Amino acid sequence: MNTRDKSYEDDLLQALTDPQEAAAYIDAVMELEDPAAFSLALRQVAKAHGMxxxxxxxxxxxxxxxxxxxxxxxxTLATLQKVLHAVGLRLSVQPA
Structure with a gap:
């Protein structure tokens, strides 16, 4: 990982400690409808809070x-809910 990538990751993880930023990030990734991207986003939020x-x-x-x-x-849904709760977020559903 080069210095620029490391700096980006550090900045991202710092931003993801803010619940508003983390919620917006996860929400944006969910729009991609890509389970791998969602898993990565959730992992980054968890990493920001300390795994x-x-x-x-x-x-x-x-x-x-x-x-x-x-x-x-x-x-599982139960694990997802526990992780989100642990970082100060919750799962919600909205009309499309």
């Missing part, structure tokens, strides 16, 4: 969290 701390707050094992949010992960 170990998110696992603790979500009452999930760290391995379970990493597996669920990993590249090939497929978190």
């Amino acid at each position: 170990a701390e998110v696992a603790r707050r979500a009452e999930l094992g760290e391995k379970t969290l990493f597996r669920s949010l990993g590249e090939n992960g497929n978190p």
Whole structure:
């Protein structure tokens, strides 16, 4: 990873600690209708809050969290809700 990429990631993770920014980011990614992109976005939000701390707050094992949010992960709705709650967000549905 070059310096510019690292700086971008650092800035992104810093921004994602703000619940408004994290919600807008996840919402925008959901518009893509790409499960892999959604999983990556959720992983970045969790990373911004510290994966170990998110696992603790979500009452999930760290391995379970990493597996669920990993590249090939497929978190259950319950896991998704726990992770979102752990970072100060909640799942909601709106008319299309």
